[in-house]
Each structure stands twice: as structure tokens, then as C-alpha cells.
Amino acid sequence: PQTIRLADYTPFAWQVESVSLTFRLAPTATRVLSEIRFSPREGAQPGAFFLHGEGLRLIACAIDGAAVEPTLTDQGLTCPVPTGPFTFTSEVEINPEANTSLNGLYMSNGMYCSQCEAEGFRRITYYPDRPDVLAPFEVRIEGEAPVLLSNGNPTGSGKGWATWVDPWPKPSYLFALVAGDLVAHSDRFTTSEGRDVALNIWVRPGDEGKCAYAMDALKRSMTWDEEVYGRAYDLDVFNIVAVDDFNMGAMENKGLNIFNSKYVLASPETATDRDFELIEGIIAHEYFHNWTGNRITCRDWFQLCLKEGLTVYRDQQFSGDMRGHAVNRIDNVLALRARQFREDAGPLAHPVRPESYIEINNFYTATVYEKGAELIGMLRALVGDEGYAKALDLYFTRHDGEAATIEDWLKVFEDATGEDLTQFARWYSQAGTPTVTASTQFDEGVFSLTLKQHTAPTPGQPDKEPQVIPVAVGLLDSNGNEAVPTQVLNLNKTEQTFDFKGFINEPTPSILRGFSAPVVLEIEQSTETRAFLLANDTDPFNRWEAGRQLTRQTLIEALDGAPPRPELAAGLGRVLSDESLDPAFRALVLSLPGIDDIAQSLYDAGRTPDPTAIYIARKGVAQSLAAALEQPLGQAYEAMQTPGPYQPTAQDAGKRALRGAALGFLSHLDAGARAAELFAASANMTETTTALAQLIAQGTGAAQISAFAADWSHDRLVMDKWFALQTSACPPEQAAETARNLTEHPDFDWKNPNRFRSVFGGLMANTAGFHDATGDAYTLLADWLIKLDPVNPQTTARMTTAFETWRRYDADRQGMMKEALERIKATKGLSRDTSEMVNRLLA
Ligand code: B3K
Ligand code: ZN
Secondary structure, three states, X not given: OOOEEHHHOOOOOEEEEEEEEEEEOOOOOEEEEEXXXXXXXXXXXXXXXXXXXXXXXXXXXXXXXXEOOOEEOOOEEEEOOOOOOEEEEEEEEEOHHHOOOOOEEEEEOOEEEEEOOOOOHHHOOOEOOOOOOOEEEEEEEEOOOXXXXXXXXXXXXXXXXXXXXXXXXXXXXXXXXXXXXXXXXXXXXXXXXXXXXXXXXXXXXXXXXXXXXXXXXXXXXXXXXXXXXXXXXXXXXXXXXXXXXXXXXXXXXXXXXXXXXXXXXXXXXXXXXXXXXXXXXXXXXHHHOOOEOOOEEEOOHHHHHHHHHHHHHHHHHHHHHHHOHHHHHHHHHHHHHHHHHHHHOOOOOOOOOOOEEOOHHHHOOHHHHHHHHHHHHHHHHHXXXXXXXXXXXXXXXXXXXXXXXXXXXXXXXXXXXXXXXXXXXXXXXXXXXXXXXXXXXXXXXXXXXXXXXXXXXXXXEOOOXXXXXXXXXXXXXXXXXXXXXEEEEEEOOOXXXXXXXXXXXXXXXXXXXHHOOOOEEEEOOOHHHHHHHHHHOOOHHHHHHHHHHHHHHHHHHHHOOOOOOHHHHHHHHHHHHOOOOOHHHHHHHHOOOOHHHHHHHHHHOOOOOOHHHHHHHHHHHHHHHHHHOHHHHHHHHHHOOOOOOOOOOHHHHHHHHHHHHHHHXXXXXXXXXXXXXXXXXXXXXXXXXXXXXXXXHHOOOHHHHHHHHHHHOOOHXXXXXXXXXXXXXXXXXXXXXXXXXXXOOOOOOOOOHHHHHHHHHHHHHOHHHHOOOOXXXXXXXXXXXXXXXXXXXXXXXXXXXXXXXXHHOOHHHHHHHHHHHHHHHOOOOOOHHHHHHHHHHHO
């Protein structure tokens, strides 16, 4: 397979003036007719004329009406073309029903649906399927389905047909088509520019009662983007479609977003607080892409973070505004550490802007998305809020309608603010998480903070240059008052010392406030200092972080047989009972670091982690904390009830989160009694799943597992939870067996990505279970990935990341994981997607 390199980029030699498509839908033989106007691009050197096309049956094609016989390969066609403008027409046949990859045009429960990003459009028709070719599209759909949708504005419809015109030039990856028996939950929105927009969320009949929350989130997103970024919507309709078979979360197709149904459909009975939060965030994310992604797109796929990092940053800002910034930031950092730091520390590490790939779908990663968003936050910290606003305005005016690059993006910041971002650009090209080591000195009233940075080698990058790292620092006096309020230190050398003068007593530093940079901070701190910061830090992120450090230290000491230090229970107890603190924040302080987190910490400290031992130690710590805090935990459990009808608000969700955290501890003392009671009484999915997870973890949930299935067997999304809870929450020694049994369940529809991910994503999340010393889970997952690969390469490739930490572990586990990966690698006919992943994992 061919390696694609950023350095090899060349523009396409033709401009596409217009595209006109006709679809004659039929499940196994859809005809696609295209008429594409090309004209030579000024100054471009026309090489051979090549159009992408994969899995297409070419019926006929012509140039300016005269039939041509192109040269066909499995990647596309070439043919001689005139030197001036010309029209290329073609007719191809495709088979949506046979398309299980969910890439291109496919069928899901009788509905036609498309997914074109990154390179799916070439499975629909012959086209220059690259993001830097933008064109206006006209689409005519002929089919029996009552609802026929494409991008842009509707221009006509009749029995068996509909036409759509999208006036905004777009790359082919934003094309979409949906046809099916759908019903709409509709609303309207008037933009700040006075445009009256019809909003529709299209779902299968019966689901229309579960769209209100998504619709509300959409309207709030539209308002927010007008108010905060000055960006209004630009078409007369905005359609969202929910589909059950989808490889990822959602897709921002112009005017026709397509969503995994799990990120649209919600009711109190079926969706958890977390689901509501994700729906809000993902609806916003896809909507925000209309400007950051669609109006300004990427020149090539190496620039993916240009749209994804920025759009994640925007959806995080939005969620913070909706739900509170402190808790939102902690949640985002937890996710960043769990997924992106893990990626950066292993064989799949790559820069935010990668320089080569074999299959681009393998680069829709936490690094491109979440680290990409962190880079935007750092840029903002460097140029200030005003500079950021100016730069964004310039970005939108300068590049609207274009396919841009990271260089364009940084130039906009330089031009708007006068900053030199040469060194900052390293964040886009250097992989790996920098470690910042802090040490302090106090001498004659001067407090000195020395910061050193180091980034370990990553694949293909043995040596790293120093990066510019904004480190937000505040100093506290001995009463916990702010002696020096937060200021941002720009660490841009390997080592720098910053002096603060005029102290009588030594202050306590609070470093990397708000997690101002995606780095690992190392600082030697006593347990007392951490307890002091947990009690007093005025920065909520660092207050939480101090608690986190304490619990992490306690867990690691417990592995070596030490009982928890009394400071921990005392500190957590104070936070737990502090009614001035947001319950959601208190819940986060009480949540113990996961096994994967501890395993990485041990590995970083030069030790070989044993997931089973960590599981046991973690359980022991939870038990002793529960015993020490039984009374306040019991009180919180009672006090955090949310009487009355369920509301998916951040306030109520926070109470339920704290109540759930308390339940998690208390279940160690009451053998699941409270959880069983809660399960029986619960009228919402949040409490039901919280209770069920505890019962499963205690190994006492058999009756409730059956009851849940009896209640919900008719609801796919709820049953996904049922599958996932069992593999993720069960005692580790039962995990592989539980997963194997579930694969034999009649409802284990393994070709449905949500269902497959429920069972195996759950198994991966059960760290001690996945890494159980028998190696059963490794074998089981490898067997299923080998089975899934020919059906759905994208989902298979993504799930190979279960093995990305294999080098952390002992020789036995390493051997077994390596064998699993080698077995996948040796599979005949393995997809390009999965083969790239296993090769990188093994390299
Ligand atoms: N842009 C899409 C992701 C496409 C993934 C292709 N494998 C969704 C999003 O980031 O909003
Ligand atoms: Zn996105």
C-alpha cells in the first residue's frame, strides 16, 4: 500500500465549476449519473486527468457528449481531455445493500445513507475526491422512499423524486444523501441576518418523541455561534438525520448532518445524563463545522486538525458556557489524558498535523481532535482574548470559501496580533507529551520557580526541540489566600527560572492552573502541600488536580502495601461535605484514577504495572475510604436526591453524579443493598445504569441484568448500554467470559458498530479484565477483529487501539498481545486500515 506524504502535495490542475448528480435508487443497483464542468486552473500544469473511483461499475462516460473509453484501475480512471473547459459525464452502478463498510452510499434498516469523509465519495461516482476541489452541487434523487434528502436547499419534489441545490462550493467529502421512511421533528430559527431557517431532525417513525433535547441544543448552538463568533447559518434548511449504523459519532455534511442515533435520541427513561451532555456537545460540534470545516475547509487531509481541533475547541467553549467551565475543563482533561496522553506515550504517537499516512481514516484521533483543541487554547492564552477574536475574524474574512492550511491559520494570528509563532508551530509537528518538571527555591524573600521541559522520543522523531508552553501560575499564602494571582509564564527554552519578589513567608505555588498546556507536570510536593491545595486552591482545576495527585499517590502506595494516608480521607471528606462547592465538582474530586491511569504512572516511573494488582489495591483504597467517610457519604447519598420529574440540566446531573460517586463507595460496605434499592425505584436511565453498574461490579446483579433486558429488549440504544455495562463493570476475572457469552446473545448484531463497540469497547475499558493474566480477552478480541475486518475495516482498525499499551506490561502479557497482533497482521486479505494500524502497533 502507498504512503501518502504531506511533502508531496500538488494542487489539482482543474477547477470544478459545477456538479450535477442524478441518483436512481435501488438497493442492489443504484445508478449515479454525473455531469461535471471542468476548466483548467490558471497557472497549473495539467498532468494526466485522473478521477478517483472505487467499487464502481462504469456504464458509460463521455467528454462534451462524445463517448470516451478511459483507462480504469481499482483506484479510478484516466482519460485524455481537451485543453480548454469541458464537461465530463458518466453513469455508474453501485450496490448500497452490499456496502457493510458504512463508507460511501449504504443501507441501514432499509434507509439509504451516505458517509463520504474522508474518501467515501469515490465509492459513489468518479470525481476528484480531494478536499481542495470545491464546487456547487445540484442533486436529483429518484426513489420510492417518502423522504429524499441531500445538501443545500430543496428546489422541487414530486412523487418519487426530489431536487436539491447547494449554492456553497464544497468538497466532495461534505456531500450527503439520505432516503427513507423518516419523520421529522421540526422547528424554525431566525438568524441574526434575518434568514428564516427550517430545522428538521429526521428519525424513524416512533422516535420523534426523542428529539426535543437535540433540537434545543441545535438552537442554542446557532445562537451561540452568532453571539460568540459572529457566525450565522447560511441556508434555508438545516437537516439532521439519525441513523443506527454509523462508524463514528456524527458527520457535518453541508446542511444535512448525519448522526449516529445514539447522539440524537434521548428521553429521561432511555438516556443518561452523560448521553444528554454528549448530544448537546456533538450537535454543537457538527453545527459549528458549518463555518470551521465547511465554509473554510482543509487543503489536504494532513490539515485535518485545522477543522477538527478548532471545532472541538469551539464545542468545548460552548459546553463550558452551557454547563460550567470548571467541571467541563476537568472532564476534558480527564478525556485528554485517558486517550491522547495514552496515544502519545505509545507506538501510535503522531503529530497533531501528521506528515504521512496510509489510510487517512486512521488519523481521526485524540491527537488530531483533542490535542488539536488544546493548541487553540494555548494560542489564545498567548495572544489574549482580544487577539484571539481579531485573529478569528481575520480567518473568516480571509479564507471563507477556501481550503486552507495550518500555515494559513498561524499567519492569521501573526497578522492580527503581531506575534511571531515560529516556535509555536512546533506543537503541530512534534509528537509526544512534553514533561514539565518544576522545582522551587525560597531565598531572601525571593521565590524562584524553575521549569524544565523534555519530550521523549516518539516513532520517527528521536530528538525534540523545546516548545513554547504557557504555564499559568498563582501563589498562595499560608492562609490559602492568593498572594500572586494567576499569571501565564511562557516557557520556551529547555530550562527557565522565574522569580517572584517581596515575600516574608514562602508561598505555595499552584502550577499549570486550568491545565494551561497539554503537558505532564512533575513536581515534588509533600502530602501536606497537596492536602493544602485540595483545601485552598482558588483555581478549581488545580484544586481537583491536588486531590487527584493525592489519590494517585495513595493508590501507588497501596500497591506496595501501605494503608491510605489519613490526609486523603480528611481532604476528600471536607470537599464531600462542602456545600459551597458544585456537586459535580465534588463528584469529580471523589472519583479515583482508573487502572489505566495508574498503570501509565507506574510505567513512567520505571515500573512494570500489573493491572490485576492495581485493581485489588484500588478496591482496597475505595473500601477504606468508604469506611472512613461512611457517615458523610451516606449523608450526601440522601441529600443529592433529585425529586420531581427528571431534568437533564447540569445542576441535577451534578447532584446525580455526586450521589452516584457516594453510591460507588458505599456499595463496598453494604454489599450492594443501596444499589439494589435504587435500581428498583429508579425512573430514569442515569440512576438505573449507575445502580446496575455497582451491582455488576459487586457480582450480585444477575436478577437486575435480566430485569433490565426484559424491560428494554425493544430499544437498541438502551440494549447497547446493557451489553456495555456487563463487559465494562464486571469483576475482571469474568470479563472475557462475559464478553464471549454476550457475543452468543441473539441480539449481538456484530455488524452494527454501536453493538460491537458496546461489547468490545466495554471489555477494553475494563482494564484489569482486558489484561487478565490468562490472555483470554486478547484472544477473544483478536478473533473478533479478524472477523469484522472484511465487513467493516474502519471500526476494526479503530479497535486495534485496545493493544496500544502492550509494551507497558510484563513479558507474558506482552508476548500474548504481540501474538494477537501478529495473528491479525497475518490474516489474508487484511484491509489497508487494519494493516496500517497493526504494523504501527508492532513497529
Ligand atoms: N468529520 C467527522 C468525522 C469523519 C470521520 C471519518 N472517518 C465528524 C466530526 O469530526 O465532526
Ligand atoms: Zn469534527
